[in-house]
Amino acid sequence: MKSEPDVYSIQDLERDVREGWEGVRNYQARNFMRDDMRDGDLVLYYHSNAKPSGVAGVSRICREAYTDDTQFDPESPYYDARSDPKTPRWIRVDVEHVETFTEVVPLATLKADAALQDMMVTRRGSRLSVQPVDKAQFRHVVKLAGGKTRVR
Numbered sequence: 113m114k115s116e117p118d119v120y121s122i123q124d125l126e127r128d129v130r131e132g133w134e135g136v137r138n139y140q141a142r143n144f145m146r147d148d149m150r151d152g153d154l155v156l157y158y159h160s161n162a163k164p165s166g167v168a169g170v171s172r173i174c175r176e177a178y179t180d181d182t183q184f185d186p187e188s189p190y191y192d193a194r195s196d197p198k199t200p201r202w203i204r205v206d207v208e209h210v211e212t213f214t215e216v217v218p219l220a221t222l223k224a225d226a227a228l229q230d231m232m233v234t235r236r237g238s239r240l241s242v243q244p245v246d247k248a249q250f251r252h253v254v255k256l257a258g259g260k261t262r263v264r
Contacts (some may be wrong), residue, residue: 113171113207114233114241122157122212123168130208134180135190137202145205146177146225148244154263155207156245158233164218170261175206178207182258188253213257227252 113133115121125131136142149155153173159165180202182190195201223234234242245253247263254261 113155114158114243116161117159117168121159122171125157125171125195125207125209126169126212128209130179130206132204132206134182134204136180136204136241137190137192138240138242141240142201142203144240144242144244146203149173149176149205150193150242151176152155154210154250154261157207158169159216162216164216164220166216166218166222167213167257168216169212170210170254170259171207172210172255173205174208177205180204211259211261213259215257217253217257221256222253225252225256 120131126186133145136145151173155171155173156167157169157171159168176241179200180190182188183195183200183202184197185191192201196227222231228234228249231245231249232238232240251263254263
């Protein structure tokens with residue numbers, strides 16, 4: 113999951129412990145959240161538009177997909193005038209902090225690593241804020257970070 117650190121960083125999540133992941137307005141990213149994320153799943157927390165952009169830590173899904181009410185709030189930057197409360201378009205999940213890495217694992221490091229060549233974030237033009245990562249890739253990134261999180 114990607115977030116710009118000046119919007120909501122891994123340090124913000126560490127401070128808050130748990131937070132809703134709202135504002136996803138891409139259908140493919142929404143579908144990944146809705147169809148694939150389950151309570152207890154671990155998530156690589158990626159800082160985008162940062163210096164450097166990269167994986168900053170680990171979070172965990174602590175509430176599965178539910179309606180993102182920001183889509184109905186005209187004051188919200190995530191407002192969607194076409195979304196109907198009877199058939200909402202957008203969902204959110206809740207995440208909780210697991211680990212903040214000592215150093216960000218930069219995108220350049222991810223791209224240069226042969227073990228991660230199929231990881232979606234390393235592909236040119238891959239800009240989704242939510243992307244799948246397989247267990248082997250997850251373990252490898254945590255190892256690169258010197259992290260302690262273990263994947264079952």
